[in-house]
Amino acid sequence: MQQLGGKLETNLKLQETQLNSTKREEASKRRATLIKLTRDFRSVEVVYKNLVLDTRRRKARIYEQKQQQYNVSSSNNTENNNNSTGGPEMQGQADQGMQLELQLQQEVSLSC
8 A cells, every 4th residue: 555655646746747847728737637636645545544543443452352351361260270279170271371362462463
C-alpha cells in the first residue's frame, strides 16, 4: 500500500509540473482533473490510515483480553496448586498453563 501511495504521489507531482508547460485551455482542464485526483487520493489515504489504526487498537485489545484470561487461569492454577497435595495433577495444571502461554504468544505473533 505504501509503495502504491508513493507511486501515486510521484505521478501527481509530475502531472503538476507538466501543467506549467501546457497551453492555457488544456492546462485548466488538467488542473481541475489533477485537483480532483489529489483530493480523492488524500481521502483514500486518510481512510486507509484510520483502518490501520483501528486494526492496531483491536489487536491490542484482543491481546489484553487474552493476557487477562491467562492471568486469571494461572491464578486459579496457583490456588489449586496451593490446595492440592501435589503429584501428577499439579504437573498437568502447570503443563496446561504453559500451553496457554505458548498459544497466546503464537496468536499475538500471527496477528502482528
